[in-house]
Amino acid sequence: MRRLLSPILCVLLLASVASAWAKVDDSAPEASLVEVYVKSYEDALPLIHLGLDICSGKAGEYYHILAFNHQIQQILDLGYEMRVLIEDVSQYNALTEGKGYQGYHYYDELRTEMQQLASDYPDIVSFHDLGTAWQDHQLMAWKISDKVTEEEGEPVIFFVGCHHAREPMSVEVPFYCLKWVVENYGTDRVCAEIIDNLEIWVMPMENPDGHIYDGYAQYGYQRLWRKNCRDNNDSGSFEPSIDGVDLNRNYTYMWGYDDYGSSPYMGDSTYRGPWAGSEPETQIVMNLVEEKDAYIVISYHSYGEYILMPWGYIYDLSRPTSLRTLLGTG
Numbered sequence: 001m002r003r004l005l006s007p008i009l010c011v012l013l014l015a016s017v018a019s020a021w022a023k024v025d026d027s028a029p030e031a032s033l034v035e036v037y038v039k040s041y042e043d044a045l046p047l048i049h050l051g052l053d054i055c056s057g058k059a060g061e062y063y064h065i066l067a068f069n070h071q072i073q074q075i076l077d078l079g080y081e082m083r084v085l086i087e088d089v090s091q092y093n094a095l096t097e098g099k100g101y102q103g104y105h106y107y108d109e110l111r112t113e114m115q116q117l118a119s120d121y122p123d124i125v126s127f128h129d130l131g132t133a134w135q136d137h138q139l140m141a142w143k144i145s146d147k148v149t150e151e152e153g154e155p156v157i158f159f160v161g162c163h164h165a166r167e168p169m170s171v172e173v174p175f176y177c178l179k180w181v182v183e184n185y186g187t188d189r190v191c192a193e194i195i196d197n198l199e200i201w202v203m204p205m206e207n208p209d210g211h212i213y214d215g216y217a218q219y220g221y222q223r224l225w226r227k228n229c230r231d232n233n234d235s236g237s238f239e240p241s242i243d244g245v246d247l248n249r250n251y252t253y254m255w256g257y258d259d260y261g262s263s264p265y266m267g268d269s270t271y272r273g274p275w276a277g278s279e280p281e282t283q284i285v286m287n288l289v290e291e292k293d294a295y296i297v298i299s300y301h302s303y304g305e306y307i308l309m310p311w312g313y314i315y316d317l318s319r320p321t322s323l324r325t326l327l328g329t330g
Helices: 041-050 069-077 089-093 105-120 169-183 189-195 208-219 280-292
Strands: 029-038 053-058 064-068 084-087 125-132 136-142 156-161 199-203 296-300
Touching: 029 069, 029 089, 064 069, 064 136, 069 084, 105 125, 105 136, 105 169, 105 208, 136 169, 136 280, 156 169, 156 280, 169 189, 169 199, 169 296, 199 280
Parallel strands: 156 199, 156 296
Antiparallel strands: 029 064, 029 084, 053 064, 125 136, 136 199
């Protein structure tokens, strides 16, 4: 059965790169969660330009930033007022019940459960290995459709999680939401409508290398790693102070538009990579979206509690700021 949807999001171009191994350094630098006070967006520009890991914030009031010691000093040197919310976030997570990775999927667990669902519901779910990250871990996906082995020409919706390694919740949301839809297909009218009329692709973990590196938490703490595991300086050894690319800033559209939304410096948390679409992980996503001509792509993140629309690379107060305004319904 086919039903037409209006396209909301068009994505991306194609690039290629070889993958390579890098020996992982087991050290984990201490990171703090700090609250930095800002008066306006303009007042925050020098802070944003540092390429910091800004987790959340409130316009004209404050930013919550995950910062290492040298970054805290940079913030203070710029003259900002700041207070430390959590001195050592990794230790805090390890000592706090329900924090860290307890209850979340590790890579191998996710793989097993994704394969099991496809085995349990072979008529509507298929499991796919779409390609490898730098350290040869697969980017795994489900295809979900009422005739999963056929190409029906139905509108394609793509769900992706875990661009950023330290956001385990962004793995769980697409995984469990679509698992629930599959398991209730035969009894719930809405689930039947979704699966009968759409071709759905679900990639819960786009950044398996980074997730595994951060997932050292299984031994008691999180590294609070954000990026992937690219060996930026080709040293053959993974060095947290210099390596890794922020996958969410590596896509080709408006790549490197400015140095506020992303950073050109390898050691920064928001480093955008050596060139547009340089990373195997983003290439795999772009290839899938282009091949399937996806109508909608929904990317899950955690902490900020935001709904972000396309074209957010432009700071323009006149542009639509809500879905209602964007769609002309408010």
